Amino acid sequence: MKQDTRLWEIDLLRGVAVLGMITYHLAFDLSYFNVADIGLHAALWTMVGRATASVFVFLVGVSLSLSYSRLKLKGGETKKTRRYLLRGLKIFLYGVVITAVTWFFLDEDFVLFGILHLIGSSIILSIPLLDEKPRTLFFAGILLACFFIIPPSFLLTESHWLIWLGFPPQGFSSVDYAPLLPWYGIVLLGLSAGKKLYPGYERRIALPDYSRNKAVLFLCMLGRNSLFIYFIHQPIMLSIMYLLGLGELARLFDILKP
Numbered sequence: 001m002k003q004d005t006r007l008w009e010i011d012l013l014r015g016v017a018v019l020g021m022i023t024y025h026l027a028f029d030l031s032y033f034n035v036a037d038i039g040l041h042a043a044l045w046t047m048v049g050r051a052t053a054s055v056f057v058f059l060v061g062v063s064l065s066l067s068y069s070r071l072k073l074k075g076g077e078t079k080k081t082r083r084y085l086l087r088g089l090k091i092f093l094y095g096v097v098i099t100a101v102t103w104f105f106l107d108e109d110f111v112l113f114g115i116l117h118l119i120g121s122s123i124i125l126s127i128p129l130l131d132e133k134p135r136t137l138f139f140a141g142i143l144l145a146c147f148f149i150i151p152p153s154f155l156l157t158e159s160h161w162l163i164w165l166g167f168p169p170q171g172f173s174s175v176d177y178a179p180l181l182p183w184y185g186i187v188l189l190g191l192s193a194g195k196k197l198y199p200g201y202e203r204r205i206a207l208p209d210y211s212r213n214k215a216v217l218f219l220c221m222l223g224r225n226s227l228f229i230y231f232i233h234q235p236i237m238l239s240i241m242y243l244l245g246l247g248e249l250a251r252l253f254d255i256l257k258p
Helices: 008-032 044-074 078-110 114-123 134-150 180-197 214-223 225-243 250-256
Strands: none
Touching: 008 044, 008 225, 044 078, 044 114, 044 250, 078 114, 114 180, 134 180, 180 214, 214 225
């Protein structure tokens, strides 16, 4: 397989996650702004939100493995620190933009450490682990992911300084919260899977080729543009809801009035 060939199955999975993200965020918006009683805390919606985020974060690890494989094939292994440090910082700064925007509009529910902060930090933290064996990464990922099953009340602290790690203070609230514990464990599982399933940027398991299927092409297009869609889908949905006069969207835009 050529080094610059995109793996359609990875784009496909990311595209499915994009659809899940849009669906969940639409339900969240309808509930948050009292447009409709969605029952967002029901098991179904919790599963949709958690599964969507998990796929995105898992694919961060897979993609990092694939990217590093290509880099080694091109003889650029010694450049990995600079390459992934800059990439991680770039995505983390996108997260800082989200922090600033949500702080401006949402007050106490603003995003302090959300999915983009997590992805940026995870890329940087993974730099010294890129040459580790898949088994080591797998068990490390499982260990960190075990924090999912710890009751939230056991992780509360008196300080705001450990929010990024997964230890929020009592009463902490955010519309998007993805701390390193347990979510970095999912990244490591993805990194392990990428190394195991695509050694040397080659598929270890042969797949039937559905890359020309129209539905697959559409989902792959979404997957290739996931970051762009992440930034624009909420403003678009909220603007439409506001123009239609739905719920309490007006209070979101009151801050812009002179």
